[in-house]
Amino acid sequence: MAATAAGWVEVACDESGYEGEKLVEGSTTSFAHAGVDLSVDAAAECVRELRRRIRSPATEYKANHLMRSKHRGVLVWLLGPTGPLVGHGRVFLIDKTRYLLESLVDLLVNQEVRPLGRRVVRDEATRSMARLLRDNGRSSPMWPRFLVAANELMRVKERPETPDVVSEFFDALSPVAEALTGEAAGLAVKLAGGRSVAETFRSNLPSTSGTSPLDPLLPALVQAVRYWGADHHDVVIHHDRQNTLSPDRVADLTRVVGxxxxxxxxxxxELVESAVNAPVQLADILAGTIRTIADADAVGDGDAELLDLLGPYIDPESVWGARRWIG
Structure with missing residues (x-):
């Protein structure tokens, strides 16, 4: 990645699958945040080439254009080794359920809430406990209720329909725990022993900042600055308009990175409109196509050819793993 003459790196960013703190029962199973460092001219040429190949009258191209079967060749070209994005695009990818379970283990077993700026990827022990819970608990008919209750427990923004999220969570944990055996049952005991930690976490929320331990957008931006500014160049981010990126949150982000x-x-x-900014439009397409490929893999419908194309793009700090890569 090359710095500008002024000495900083300019990166275009956008996301796909973002639903704030809602990590379960949403419209997507994954969240993707992409960064692209192509110049405006190079990005515009790439968009023109997409338009030439796809021949759609749409004023702005989106990931769904490339995910259509008739345009598979265009998608393979765009993401492939001879395409324009290799070496110029990076994607921070999160499996939402896995991210939720790792955050839950962090809170109730490790007794910590990861502050903004700390790496999202957990240690192997935490990842193993989250996998153990997922692999052994998801056969329970009460698993969906448990996931929703875990999500509500850790949300910063309370909803009126869940007045006692601590009790609701531990009520939801009980039937799942009863069906577990062996090491998984031992983990359930540890989770159940975290009630006082959960109550303290909830009681401290009014005195904390508005940054949620579950919202993936700001951690994704922190990681983007880590990657694109790895040579200690300052970073300027051009991001598609996003209400979450309020001046206060951008100030928090700037402070933490600093x-x-x-x-x-x-x-x-800088918040911009992707329709009139070619690099951001490409970041939108990159995030959307990779998120869609990841979503398909998460439900057992992975496409081997497309999954093989993701390697050069996926940030190693991602909380995700194609079935072939991470157990």
């Missing part, structure tokens, strides 16, 4: 010694600083975040 405290890190792993990369350059975040100079600013």
């Amino acid at each position: 405290e890190s010694s792993e990369s350059g600083h975040l100079r600013r975040v």
